[in-house]
Amino acid sequence: MNGLPKGLLPKAVKSFTVDEEGNFEVHLDKPCYAKFENQVYYEKIVRGNLSYGQIGGLSGIIAQELFLWFPVKGIRVDVPSSGLIYFDVGVVYKQLSLSLFENPPDCKENGVQAEPDLMEGKIISEMLTKTLSGRFRYESDNAAGKAIQ
Numbered sequence: 001m002n003g004l005p006k007g008l009l010p011k012a013v014k015s016f017t018v019d020e021e022g023n024f025e026v027h028l029d030k031p032c033y034a035k036f037e038n039q040v041y042y043e044k045i046v047r048g049n050l051s052y053g054q055i056g057g058l059s060g061i062i063a064q065e066l067f068l069w070f071p072v073k074g075i076r077v078d079v080p081s082s083g084l085i086y087f088d089v090g091v092v093y094k095q096l097s098l099s100l101f102e103n104p105p106d107c108k109e110n111g112v113q114a115e116p117d118l119m120e121g122k123i124i125s126e127m128l129t130k131t132l133s134g135r136f137r138y139e140s141d142n143a144a145g146k147a148i149q
Helices: 114-146
Strands: 014-018 023-028 032-035 039-051 054-065 068-071 074-076 085-087 094-095
Touching: none
Parallel strands: none
Antiparallel strands: 014 023, 023 039, 032 039, 039 054, 054 068, 054 074, 074 085, 085 094
């Protein structure tokens, strides 16, 4: 599958379209949860841009890390022989074993958390991402200003 493992999406895929530029849209029967190393939530529609070994501009997949939920923004496999796959969750890249994604997971209606809590966690993680990137920008601007003085 274009340099990506076949188990990135759950078994509940109803339809899949992709255009010449690699933009794709996947429709699931319903929103659902799947379990890899951590819990993952799939919205009813998943979108992104497919190129060899990676997906960019991803929307519709949210992953749990500890007690927070983070939107997955991209997925990439650098070197298939490394056995690793990377998930961009905005704050950091999460590295997992490719073997977790050999087969499509079952799609379960209920996860560990209810959907309203999931969305709260998503909002908190997005705010955290913005805060951290703003802080880093502020620190680098101040460091540059001090170097000029």
